Amino acid sequence: xxKIPFNAPSMVGREIAYICDAIARGQISGDGAYTKKCQDRxxxxxGFPFSLLTHSCTAALEMSALLAGIEPGDEVVMPSxxxxxxxxxxxxxxxxxxxxxxxPATLNLDPEAVAAAVTPRTKAIMAVHYAGYPCDMDRxxxxxxxxxxxxxxxxxxxxxxxxxxxxxxxxxxMAAFSFHETKNIVSGEGGALIVNDEAMRERAEIxxxxxxxxxxxxxxxxxxYSWVDIGSSFLPGELIAAFLYGQLEAxxxxxxxxxxxxxxxxxxxxxxxxxxxxxxxRVPPHCxxxxxxxxxxxxxxxxxxxxxxxxxxxxxxxxxxxxPLHSSPAGMRYTRASGSLAATDDISDRLVRLPLYYGLExxxxxxxxxxxxxxx
Numbered sequence: 001x002x003k004i005p006f007n008a009p010s011m012v013g014r015e016i017a018y019i020c021d022a023i024a025r026g027q028i029s030g031d032g033a034y035t036k037k038c039q040d041r042x043x044x045x046x047g048f049p050f051s052l053l054t055h056s057c058t059a060a061l062e063m064s065a066l067l068a069g070i071e072p073g074d075e076v077v078m079p080s081x082x083x084x085x086x087x088x089x090x091x092x093x094x095x096x097x098x099x100x101x102x103x104p105a106t107l108n109l110d111p112e113a114v115a116a117a118v119t120p121r122t123k124a125i126m127a128v129h130y131a132g133y134p135c136d137m138d139r140x141x142x143x144x145x146x147x148x149x150x151x152x153x154x155x156x157x158x159x160x161x162x163x164x165x166x167x168x169x170x171x172x173x174m175a176a177f178s179f180h181e182t183k184n185i186v187s188g189e190g191g192a193l194i195v196n197d198e199a200m201r202e203r204a205e206i207x208x209x210x211x212x213x214x215x216x217x218x219x220x221x222x223x224x225y226s227w228v229d230i231g232s233s234f235l236p237g238e239l240i241a242a243f244l245y246g247q248l249e250a251x252x253x254x255x256x257x258x259x260x261x262x263x264x265x266x267x268x269x270x271x272x273x274x275x276x277x278x279x280x281x282r283v284p285p286h287c288x289x290x291x292x293x294x295x296x297x298x299x300x301x302x303x304x305x306x307x308x309x310x311x312x313x314x315x316x317x318x319x320x321x322x323x324p325l326h327s328s329p330a331g332m333r334y335t336r337a338s339g340s341l342a343a344t345d346d347i348s349d350r351l352v353r354l355p356l357y358y359g360l361e362x363x364x365x366x367x368x369x370x371x372x373x374x375x376x
Contacts, residue, residue, distance in 0.1 A: 004367060006317040009181040009188075010358045012254055015246030022242040030235035031215075034242040041248045042192060046160070046167045050195045052208055053244075055236040057156045057178030057191035061089035061126075063234055064174045064193060066207050067200045068124045068150045070095040077117045078126035078154075079109050080326040080337070081344045086126055086154050087325050087335060097335040098122070099326050104343045106284040107131065111139035117338030118143065124150040127172065132184075132292035133284050134163035137171040152176070153194075159185060160255055160290040173197040179244055184254055184292055187244035190236055207231040254358055258291030261360050265294045268368045272296075277375045278303075294354045295321070301349040308352060310374045316367055317355065324348050 022034050035053050042051040054060045070076065072094030078086050080099035087097040100113040107130045114125060125144055127135040137151075144151045151172035155161075158168035159177050169175040174197065179190035195204045205215040211231030216222050236244075247254070266280060273280045279297035283289065298304040304320065311318040324344050325331040355367055 001315045003315045004317065004355050004363045005357075006319055006353065006355050007182045008357045008359060009186050011246070012358060013246040013250040015243045018242035018246050019239050022238045025238075028238045030237055030241075031209075032238040032241070034238050034245050035235065037245050038241050038248060039192075041245065042194075045248070045251065046169060048167075048169055048194045048196075049198075050201050050204075052193045052195070052204055052234075053236055053241060054191040054193055054208070054234045055240070056085075056189050057154075057176050057180065058085040058088070059232075059234040060176035060191040060193035061085050061152075061154060062092060062232075063204060063207055064152045064176055065089040065093050065095065066230065067174060067195070067204055068152065070123060073121060074123040075119060075121045076124045076126055077109075077114050077122060077338070079128050079130075079344065080324040080331070080335075080341055081107070081130065081322055081348060082128045082154065082325065083156070083322065084325060084328075084330075085156075086128060087331070090126075091330075091334040095123070096121075097325070099324075099331075099335060099337045099341060099344075101339065101341045101343050102130075102347065104347060105282060106133065106136070107282050107347060108133065108135040108284060109140065110343070111136050111143060113339060114140060115143050118147050118149070122147065122149060124152055126152045126154050128154040129156075129158035129161065129168055131281060131295065132157045132159075132161045132168075132290045133282075133287045134158060134161055134168045134171060136284070137163055141172070150174075155194075156180075156191075157183065157292045158290065159183070160251065161292075162288045164286045169194045170196060173200065179247070184258060184290055185244070185247045185251060187236070187240045187247065190240050190244055203229065208234040255290060257358055257361075258356065259289075260291075261356055261364060262289075262291045262294050264364055265354060265356075265368065269296070269371065272372070272375055291356070294356050295351050296354070297347070297350045298352060299350070304350055304352050307371075307374055311370060314366075314370045316370055318352050320348075320352050322348060 217225035
């Protein structure tokens with residue numbers, strides 16, 4: 001019996017040809033031809049005004065915290081139901097991640113919980129678009145405007161998703177995307193920072209280039225470049241960018257296939273959902289997803305554990321997601337919670353993910369049959 005992984009990265013276009021071309025061009029360090037091609041592609045395809053490729057989404061989030069001016073003691077409201085990079089970006093600046101609860105109807109930040117979490121020390125809101133579905137950004141931006149806060153989208157999972165017809169990544173001052181091998185479009189590691197606030201763009205270039213004005217130098221705007229601000233080496237090498245460009249060219253076909261797999265799961269598992277044996281993925285109002293993830297909500301932790309063991313015995317990997325950050329050792333040290341996180345705790349105990357990746361075609365029927373057999 002062959003194993004069905006949760007995720008399997010695939011080549012979908014001309015990735016290898018572009019890597020060879022990048023080597024032939026004689027520059028494999030960052031900010032070469034393929035980095036620029038990727039940035040132009042992101043801007044043109046998704047309507048982003050200003051994109052900077054980074055070596056990871058973690059790097060993009062850390063850049064966003066620098067650009068937001070997070071200093072020791074500043075608070076940033078975010079969900080506990082997220083990957084650790086969201087909180088680390090703030091904690092590394094000496095800031096305090098403040099966890100607000102999620103809305104069980106969307107699995108994204110509950111705007112009312114966010115409003116209640118804001119204090120005079122709050123500087124920003126980090127809105128995590130879980131499973132690729134954007135948060136209620138109109139409401140979050142309204143809260144931010146009222147309190148003069150910066151809104152940062154953690155859009156790691158959301159490339160190509162929309163909210164009220166607007167692209168994820170265009171809904172806050174900044175947005176961070178991931179091209180990690182578990183995402184829809186991949187480069188192994190990799191990410192991008194989108195800067196929608198024009199006033200932040202020049203500094204974003206500087207921070208990304210180790211705190212130097214190197215980008216201005218290469219544009220001929222200064223006759224030499226020097227250290228002008230804090231920063232780090234946040235840019236990827238050209239081989240990563242070349243692979244990514246091959247993936248970005250094939251975005252539409254990847255999106256179409258993932259959405260088809262999502263729809264296949266949703267249709268085949270309807271009997272379980274109708275009978276209340278488990279619950280389907282939440283689709284927030286006004287959102288169109290990108291087929292990033294298919295999850296189910298089990299009745300309780302014991303059922304989920306039994307399901308994961310059942311699937312594992314049949315060679316199918318079905319992980320859960322996430323262990324809430326507020327319950328982690330570092331979370332207890334560097335963060336604080338605002339109010340009850342009951343929905344976060346409940347969802348974290350019950351959520352399980354089914355395999356979903358480009359090329360699942362030959363195995364999806366087995367995943368469905370094995371899932372149905374568990375409840376039979």
